[in-house]
Structure formats: C-alpha cells, structure tokens
Amino acid sequence: MTWNDASEKRTFVEECELVWRGIKLLNKMMPHFWLYQTLCTIAETFSPYFSLYMSAQMVNELAGDCNYRRLLLLAGITVSGGLLVSLVTKVLQSRRTLCDAFLYENQNAYLADVQNNFQYKHLEDPEVRLRRAEIQAHTNANAAGLLEVKWQISSLLGNLLGVIFSVSMTVSMFATTAQDSYTGVLGFISSPASAVIILGLIMLNAVCTVKIFAAGSIGMQKAASKIAKENTSYFLYYRLWGADMIVFNLNSIVLDVLRKNRRPQWVSEMESVTIRYNFLSIMLNAAINLCIFLFTAAKAFIGVFGIGNFVLYQGTVKRFIDAVSGIAATIGRLKQNNQYLVLLYEYLDLPNDMYKGTLAVEKRDDIDYEIEFKDVSFRYPRTDNWALRHVSMRFRIGDKLAIVGENGSGKTTFIKLLCRLYDPDEGEILLNGIDITRYRYGEYMALFSVVFQDYKILGFSLGENVAIRSDYDESHVRDCLIRAGFGDKLESLGNDPDAKEKNALRRALWRSYDDEGIDLSGGETQKVALARALYKDAPFVILDEPTAALDPIAEAAVYENFNVLTRDKTAVFISHRLSSCRFCDSIAVFDHGQLIQQGSHDALVTDTDGKYSQLWHAQAQYYENE
Numbered sequence: 082m083t084w085n086d087a088s089e090k091r092t093f094v095e096e097c098e099l100v101w102r103g104i105k106l107l108n109k110m111m112p113h114f115w116l117y118q119t120l121c122t123i124a125e126t127f128s129p130y131f132s133l134y135m136s137a138q139m140v141n142e143l144a145g146d147c148n149y150r151r152l153l154l155l156a157g158i159t160v161s162g163g164l165l166v167s168l169v170t171k172v173l174q175s176r177r178t179l180c181d182a183f184l185y186e187n188q189n190a191y192l193a194d195v196q197n198n199f200q201y202k203h204l205e206d207p208e209v210r211l212r213r214a215e216i217q218a219h220t221n222a223n224a225a226g227l228l229e230v231k232w233q234i235s236s237l238l239g240n241l242l243g244v245i246f247s248v249s250m251t252v253s254m255f256a257t258t259a260q261d262s263y264t265g266v267l268g269f270i271s272s273p274a275s276a277v278i279i280l281g282l283i284m285l286n287a288v289c290t291v292k293i294f295a296a297g298s299i300g301m302q303k304a305a306s307k308i309a310k311e312n313t314s315y316f317l318y319y320r321l322w323g324a325d326m327i328v329f330n331l332n333s334i335v336l337d338v339l340r341k342n343r344r345p346q347w348v349s350e351m352e353s354v355t356i357r358y359n360f361l362s363i364m365l366n367a368a369i370n371l372c373i374f375l376f377t378a379a380k381a382f383i384g385v386f387g388i389g390n391f392v393l394y395q396g397t398v399k400r401f402i403d404a405v406s407g408i409a410a411t412i413g414r415l416k417q418n419n420q421y422l423v424l425l426y427e428y429l430d431l432p433n434d435m436y437k438g439t440l441a442v443e444k445r446d447d448i449d450y451e452i453e454f455k456d457v458s459f460r461y462p463r464t465d466n467w468a469l470r471h472v473s474m475r476f477r478i479g480d481k482l483a484i485v486g487e488n489g490s491g492k493t494t495f496i497k498l499l500c501r502l503y504d505p506d507e508g509e510i511l512l513n514g515i516d517i518t519r520y521r522y523g524e525y526m527a528l529f530s531v532v533f534q535d536y537k538i539l540g541f542s543l544g545e546n547v548a549i550r551s552d553y554d555e556s557h558v559r560d561c562l563i564r565a566g567f568g569d570k571l572e573s574l575g576n577d578p579d580a581k582e583k584n585a586l587r588r589a590l591w592r593s594y595d596d597e598g599i600d601l602s603g604g605e606t607q608k609v610a611l612a613r614a615l616y617k618d619a620p621f622v623i624l625d626e627p628t629a630a631l632d633p634i635a636e637a638a639v640y641e642n643f644n645v646l647t648r649d650k651t652a653v654f655i656s657h658r659l660s661s662c663r664f665c666d667s668i669a670v671f672d673h674g675q676l677i678q679q680g681s682h683d684a685l686v687t688d689t690d691g692k693y694s695q696l697w698h699a700q701a702q703y704y705e706n707e
Contacts, residue, residue: 247404438518442521453474499529547613555586590609670692670696
C-alpha cells in the first residue's frame with residue numbers, strides 16, 4: 082500500500098475541494114446537520130449587531146430631539162426584537178448542540194460502515210490498520226479532520242456574516258459629509274478623500290491580516306506535523322489498557338516517553354509561531370482601531386453624525402476587523418487541517434478491485450450445492466511465499482468435512498478463499514460447475530455461516546448478538562440457543578429474581594454499558610457464536626477453531642453436537658486437535674499449504690506413513706477420557 086504525502090503542496094482550488102468534500106461528508110453522516118449549523122450561526126451573528134444598532138438609535142434620540150414617543154417605540158423594538166432573536170437563537174442552539182453531541186459517534190459509525198465494505202486484504206494490511214489508528218489519534222488529540230471542518234466552517238460563516246453586517250451598518254460613515262465648511266485638519270476629515278484613505282487602511286489591514294495568518298499557518302503546520310507519530314503511538318499504547326498493564330506495568334513505557342519529551346522541540350516551535358504572528362496581528366489591529374477612533378470622533382465633533390452613530394461605527398468597525406482576522410485565521414486552520422483530511426480520504430478511498438460478479442446464485446429448494454477447488458494456489462499480498470499450492474478437492478451439501486494440519490499449514494487460508502474473502506492467484510473455485518467470481522458477491526456470501534476462531538460477542542442484548550439485528554424472531558433465537566447448548570443458561574437467566582428485565586434475550590451482554598449485563602464464560606460465549614451460525618440458516622456452516630480455548634474432550638463434544646445440528650447442511654470443521662474430527666465424513670490434511678491427504682479417519686489413521694497418523698499418535702495422550 083502506497084500513501085501520498087499529506088504535507089505536499091496543493092493549489093487553492095485543491096485546498097477548497099478537500100474542504101468541500103468534508104462538508105458533504107458531514108452532511109451525509111447527519112442529514113440537516115448544516116441546516117441547523119447555518120441558521121444558528123446567522124442568529125448568533127445577527128444578535129449583537131441588532132442590539133448595537135438599536136442602542137445607537139436610542140442614544141441619537143436622547144442626544145437629539147428626545148421625543149418620548151419615538152423613545153418608547155425604539156425601546157419596544159429593542160426589547161421585543163432582542164427577546165425574539167434570543168428565543169430563536171436558543172432553539173437553534175439546542176438543535177445544534179444535539180447534532181454536535183452525536184457528531185463524533187456518527188463519524189465513527191460512518192468509518193466503521195466504510196471499513197466493513199473494504200476489500201478484506203485491506204483489513205489485514207498492517208499499514209491500513211496503522212492509518213486507521215493515526216486518524217483516530219488525530220481526532221482524539223485535537224479534533225482534527227472532519228470535526229475541525231465543522232468548527233471552522235461555522236466560524237467562517239459567522240465571520241463572513243460579520244463582515245456583511247458591519248459593512249452594511251458602516252457605509253454611511255463614509256457617505257455622510259459635514260453640512261458646514263471647515264478648513265485644515267477638520268476640512269480634510271469632512272472631505273471624501275479622508276473616507277477613501279480610511280477605507281484603504283481598513284482594506285490594507287484586512288490583506289495584511291490574511292498574509293500574517295497564512296504565514297503563521299505554514300509555521301504551525303510544520304510544527305504540528307511532528308505531533309502525528311507521537312499522537313498515534315500514545316493512542317496505540319493506551320489501547321493496551323487491561324490486566325497486562327497492571328501485571329507488567331506496561332504504562333511505564335508511556336511514562337518514560339512523556340518524561341523524556343516533557344517539552345519536545347515542536348512545543349517550543351508552536352509557541353514561537355503563535356506568539357510572533359499573534360503579536361503582529363494585535364499591533365496591526367490596534368493601529369487601525371486608533372485611526373478609526375480618531376476619524377469617527379472628529380466626524381462626530383464637527384456634527385457629521387450623532388453620538389449614537391459614533392458608538393455604532395466604533396462597534397461595527399471593530400467587529401469588521403475582528404471578522405476579517407477571524408476569516409484569515411479560519412482559512413489558515415482549514416489549510417492546516419487539510420493534511421488530516423488527506424489521511425482520511427486516502428483511507429476512505431482504498432480501492433476495491435475484487436470483481437463482484439453478475440450471475441444470481443441459484444435458489445434451490447433441495448439446497449443441492451457442490452463446491453470444487455480446482456488446482457488452487459494463493460499467496461498473501463506483500464509476500465512471495467505460497468499459503469496454498471495446487472489444492473484440488475470437492476464436497477457437496479450434507480458432507481461433513483474436517484480440515485486439519487499444524488499451525489501455518491493453510492487451514493484458515495482455505496476457508497478465506499472458500500468464503501471469497503480473497504480470490505485465488507491460480508486455479509479456480511467452482512460452485513455447481515461455475516467459477517464463484519461470476520456470482521454476485523453478496524448472494525454468494527449469503528451461502529456461508531462462519532464461526533471464526535476470533536469471533537466477536539458485542540455489548541448488545543443476547544438476542545441481538547444471535548440475530549445480528551435489533552428486530553428479530555424471539556422464538557427462532559431461543560430455538561437456536563437451545564440447539565447450541567445454551568438452554569440451561571437461558572433458563573437460569575429468565576429465572577433470575579434480581580434482574581429487572583425478565584426476558585433474558587433482551588439483557589445486555591457484559592457490563593460495559595449496563596449494570597445488569599450478563600457475564601458469560603468462554604464456553605458460553607462460544608455457544609452464543611454457534612447459535613448465531615444456526616440463526617443465519619445458511620447451506621454451508623464453517624467452524625474455524627472457535628473452541629480452541631476448550632480442552633480436547635469438551636471440544637469434541639461441541640463438534641459432535643454441532644454435527645447433529647447441521648445434518649442437512651455442509652459443515653466444515655477446522656481443528657488442530659484430531660479427536661474432534663473423527664465423526665466427519667472426510668478429513669483433509671494440509672501441510673505447508675498443500676493438501677497431502679484426504680479420507681475418513683479410519684483410513685487415514687491406518688496409513689502409518691501419512692501425516693495424519695503421525696499427528697494422531699502425537700496427540701493421543703490428550704484423548705484419553707479418564
């Protein structure tokens with residue numbers, strides 16, 4: 082996997098395209114998200130300008146005619162308008178807060194959904210897993226990526242509105258001239274030329290502010306780029322939290338790194354950049370504010386406008402300058418954040434070149450399917466070693482096939498190819514005589530129900546773990562649990578006098594999110610996984626060493642019981658303990674990626690020169706049932 086350099090130079094259009102894609106992604110994750118963000122920002126930005134404008138009108142009236150009827154009208158508009166704006170703002174803020182509260186979870190859910198549709202080779206690629214951890218580390222450490230897009234676009238919109246409101250309320254300051262004629266400095270101030278100069282200074286300040294923040298952004302980006310690897314490392318370390326952290330004091334590694342890097346170089350660099358460019362911005366803004374103050378004060382002195390307008394212009398010009406500074410800062414932060422968006426987009430855009438097929442899988446009432454491996458060879462990405470080599474075999478519905486061999490012999494790889502998690506590099510796999518790559522991918526996958534050795538039991542309810550959905554058939558779930566050997570436990574859970582929820586299927590597994598969660602033993606979780614395989618009711622059922630943690634006799638009992646449950650299905654059992662596979666119709670023996678033997682247990686064990694017989698006698702001491 083080759084990744085692009087996230088810090089490479091990009092054109093302005095490319096920078097905008099990165100941000101625009103982030104905006105669309107956020108809206109895809111949460112429809113109406115930007116509607117509430119935009120309306121709320123408009124209300125929040127408008128509120129202070131409304132108060133400032135109405136206050137100026139009242140001051141003008143008080144300093145002028147002081148007409149009590151007009152004062153009462155202005156006061157009524159100010160109070161009622163302010164109340165209305167405040168109520169609308171509060172309502173919109175509550176909706177926005179609700180959206181914000183679920184934004185982080187929705188982003189993780191979206192990434193999980195995208196990842197679930199990755200080509201399987203990406204899920205096993207360590208570089209892809211590292212990139213996912215890096216994205217998560219940046220999100221957790223400084224809300225970089227999509228979360229930063231949300232904050233900065235809202236800030237940009239607010240500042241743009243601030244510029245619009247400020248300009249609309251300040252334009253009269255330049256258009257109004259004194260009715261009397263003045264000479265000297267006051268004459269210059271009352272002339273249109275002074276207005277042009279002040280306007281030019283304001284625009285020059287805006288341009289300089291943008292330049293300052295752009296330069297500061299480049300410096301911050303260089304310093305921040307040094308944080309990435311460190312953040313990712315910390316994230317990976319903290320994910321190790323558990324018993325090992327206590328027993329082996331693994332957190333000492335993190336503490337050592339923190340002590341050695343208590344004040345790493347990038348911290349000093351970021352401080353230096355922040356202080357230097359913030360100082361320039363503050364001094365520039367102070368100078369332009371002084372010019373505006375003197376200009377408006379002089380105009381008020383010669384009677385160009387009233388005291389209220391003086392207050393209004395002071396406020397609006399300051400807000401204009403702040404808004405321009407805010408726009409510059411936001412653009413800089415968005416540009417800096419784009420390096421994290423590049424990481425995210427490359428992750429989301431990982432190619433899926435697996436052919437999905439177009440043929441429909443035949444729906445057979447007799448579920449009569451035949452699978453054939455025809456001279457199949459396969460090697461994993463990034464290696465030249467063959468995981469499987471020239472494997473040929475076939476089996477039909479109703480067959481009970483055991484696959485055995487030492488670790489690394491190719492057993493799990495065989496299953497991954499059978500389930501089409503990978504495609505063969507050589508040869509072909511046939512379903513009823515047709516290459517499986519020609520079938521629609523989803524329909525072909527629906528033929529298999531697999532219990533992998535690293536099966537997952539989630540912190541949802543027992544029923545949801547079996548059905549893998551929230552709306553399930555309770556009677557069917559119960560039947561599958563009972564058939565999988567979970568009946569006694571299910572009954573005890575239903576009779577628990579201390580449980581508030583009497584329906585055992587609705588009780589959560591584990592106590593991570595529910596104090597009344599059910600704690601299961603290893604054997605019980607294995608039965609839940611088997612029940613899940615039964616609930617899917619697929620023609621092919623595969624057990625890939627899900628009972629490896631059990632002793633040989635207990636494992637054999639599980640397989641023999643499951644053999645009965647799958648009497649009308651094709652069952653494939655993978656185990657490195659041969660006693661568990663004696664009940665199968667056929668046993669396939671793998672060694673170094675090759676199928677070296679196939680036959681019944683009795684036939685294979687009597688072949689004393691064969692691999693199966695050697696493994697059997699080597700393990701026989703564990704099969705004695707005292």
